[in-house]
Amino acid sequence: MIWSILAMALREIRRHKMRSGLTTLGIVIGVASVVALVTLGESSSAKVRADMASMGNNLLQVLPGSARRGPARSTARPFTIEDAQAIAREVGDAGLVAPVVTHGATAVAGHANHMTTVWGTTETYLAVRGFQIERGRMLTEMEHGAGVCVLGATVRKQLFGEDDPLGQRLRVGGVPCQVIGTLAPKGANAWGSDQDDLILMPLRTVQRRLRGNTEVGAVMVSVRSEAAIPRVKSQLESLMRERRKIRPGQEADFFVHDMKEVAEAMQSVTGTMTALLGAIAAVSLLVGGIGIMNIMLVSVTERTREIGIRMAIGATSGEVLLQFLLEAVALSLLGGLAGVLLGMLASFGFARALGLPPVLVPWIVGVAFLFSAAVGVGFGFFPARKAALLHPIDALRHE
């Protein structure tokens, strides 16, 4: 019985293709925007997560300056190698610790030159930042102040093109050094800057021969587990306050930067956007529902005589109600289906254009169908009830 009624409903929809199409447009747009938004939201979250992972696992950075005012090397005291050693020694769960100092310099090899950032650091930097050696090897403790370097993928390409750089000599800010290894490329970070545009050199080489001092610009800490991050962060803060002799209550001249917080902030921005646009989509669904109700009311009026005929030959009110309700639900479900397809297409298109990874969110399909069915039932009920309550004689006489 229900199948026969459903078949009648579908036939009625097919009969008025244009009208049905226009009626469902509201639902199509509503569902498409919900699907596109959720999918894009997931895409950008995935991108942020991937970016954060690419910057290093559970990375904390101890930087000079104030958290409120940002890093200000000129006013805040720099760190020392001893600070990094103390952290490695005294902070449990700290995992790997890498002191770093950076220096902008031009690298020259043969006729090629490239302006880049030189990172003076130790062997542990690789693991802390999640870099991989592509060819050759990393710096070692033994090469304390030696003229050796490891090239990031961008620098290698700029200076040597497709040639093998291993063993080649170059000058970095005037300091001669030999290439001992190259890094596997990581691509851009969350802010779009190239993570492969760097040269790694021993900490002491950069301090002494490029910068002419013994300062450590920052200490990077890779925490063993994500759960330990808050604890390690507070341990780092109290250790450094002690070492830098900052009295309790006094503002610190350093801060611990948590990459995870940045990631969460970025995700919460995406979340707010999604919620906002989701509300717009909900309004669109509502408008779509009203459109369906409107056209179903028109349909009930147009088909009053048909309703009379059905009642005369023995259809109960419930069966008439079911027929019109199924018609409304079928309309909105068709709209929902078109919306899901359109939404997925749109989100794949946008993801491609924005350079986000394409993501499939299976549950959103279920939610979209549930919503459109609910809209069909909700807004189809009133017209269907109007049809069911018609008096058969009046309905038969209707012109």
Added chain:
Amino acid sequence: MSERRVLVELRDVDKVYGTGPTAVHAMRDVNLTIEEGDFVAIMGPSGSGKSTCMNVLGCLDTPTSGTYLFRGIDVGSLDRDQRALLRRHAIGFVFQGFQLLGRTSALENVELPLIYQRVPRKERRRRALEMLAVVGLEGREHHTPAELSGGQQQRVAIARALVTRPSLLLADEPTGNLDSARKFEILDLLSRINRERNVTVVMVTHEPDLGEYAARRIVFRDGRIESDERLRPLEAWVS
């Protein structure tokens, strides 16, 4: 003469539309008994209450007062849906304006009541085809009402009314929209069905010559039965 079974019985039926000074008294004190197998013509000028009587007999409308018994069942005690079920299983309608579903084939129009009777698809089709053959519409099964003449449309409507094998066929001005040649074809069909299928036929008409076809003629005037005469003995009909 054996006593025939009573199919429908109206006892002191009144039907009033509206209330107060504008109230219309469509049926007054109507008492009527119709036996199974009869062919009754209900006649009278327009506004005489004959169509109201038909609607009451067809359970499309309920009396304001009085009792309507269908096979001994008090229709007044049935609710809307129960009356729908009674129509579905026991009553067939033929209307003046045919009342077929537009843009729907003759076959599907005839199948429609069987859908509500939950008859399985295959049997539905078989019975609908068979009934279309009975009314002489072989080869037109897939035509829509717009592609059929008035007489053919009325045949589809008759097939639709009979496909459920009802015990009562109600025809409200069944020839009102047809020319005189088609008129008598439809009447012949109705009386043939009445005799061969033992279906009780009640036909409302305002044309005196059509009344001659029936076995019994009832004339309404101002909501009352003015005359009720038997034109042919009931036994002569049913052999």
